[in-house]
Amino acid sequence: MSNTLFPWQGDVWQQLQQMRARLPHAILFHGAEGIGKTVFAEQFAQSLLCETPLPDGHACGTCGSCGWFVQYNHPDYRRVRPEILDGDEAGDGEEGEAGDGKKTAKSAKAPSKEIKIDQIRALAGFMNISTHRQGQRVVLLYPAEALNTAAANALLKTLEEPPPNTVFLLSSNSLDRLLPTILSRCRKFAMPLPSREQALAWLRQQDVKDADVWLAEQGGAPLTAYVQSQSEGRELIDEFLQHLTRPGIDGALKCAEHLQKTPVAELVAWQQRWLYDLFSLKLSGTIRYYPRYEKALAGLAAKVETGALLRALKSSNERRAIADHPLSARLFIEEMLLDYASMFA
Structure with missing residues (x-):
């Protein structure tokens, strides 16, 4: 998983590194659906937990922390997203942000469309224990607009009194669907659409036929265009x-x-x-x-x-x-x- 950003994310990754000296307790990555925001945020989460990050800020991919991270069992990392009903595990990535852009396996169970209050409450125990090797703990939450009202209010209380050594990374396709109070507690980080040339080049690398048609219909969002082309x-x-x-x-x-x-x-x-x-x-x-x-x-x-x-x-x-x-x-x-x-x- 180390250094597997999409080709159009190099410049914004460098911009993000400027925050590391004075890291805010909550960063909200926002932009159009289907441009890879969650992949980007997950890469940043791995780099924050990495024991020997590279000079460009990427995770090394070889230390023990990176090993745990890529297996999704790092003790200081939690993902919060709409759950699959009956506890089934979803594919990696929200709709339109499908992991590496490849189709993910669909569960037979219908997915929930909400992040619920029990999921936010479950973070309390995680945040009250000591971190591994006295490092950071990271929570990735996506898509933030999936928070139902009760869950949003519970998260707000945590953001108002953030626990030490904890960073919240939120990803959103639609800022206008978030509580203004949550927006005010996060440092907003805009994720731009890739250029048409970058998006088309990537889609053609994935062997997408009529890539220009799919990209136009999805408003320039290459991951959504890819998913639609495979449907x-x-x-x-x-x-x-x-x-x-x-x-x-x-x-x-x-x-x-x-x-x-x-x-x-x-x-x-x-x-x-x-x-x-x-x-x-x-x-x-x-x-x-x-x-x-x-x-x-x-x-x-x-x-x-x-x-x-x-x-x-x-x-x-x-x-x-x-x-x-x-x-x-x-x-x-x-x-x-x-x-x-x-x-x-």
């Missing part, structure tokens, strides 16, 4: 986008019936990007996510009012907040597509 969902995405090119009542009902078993949150995200491209095309003539559909988007942009697009984007944001728990997937999708069709009626 069996290309046909579903194209079917959904084809429907968006021909909005109508009959099509909306048929599409909802056919795609009702597709994760609703994914459909909302695909439509959000489509709406953003329509809005961007109308205002500035540019397309970010779906350049393959430029002709269809241009035709639709000419027919829709800017105000209607703004209202649709607002509705789409509201839908995304509840998309993980729809009462009826089919009715949810029908309503979403019928609202979309009404803009062009």
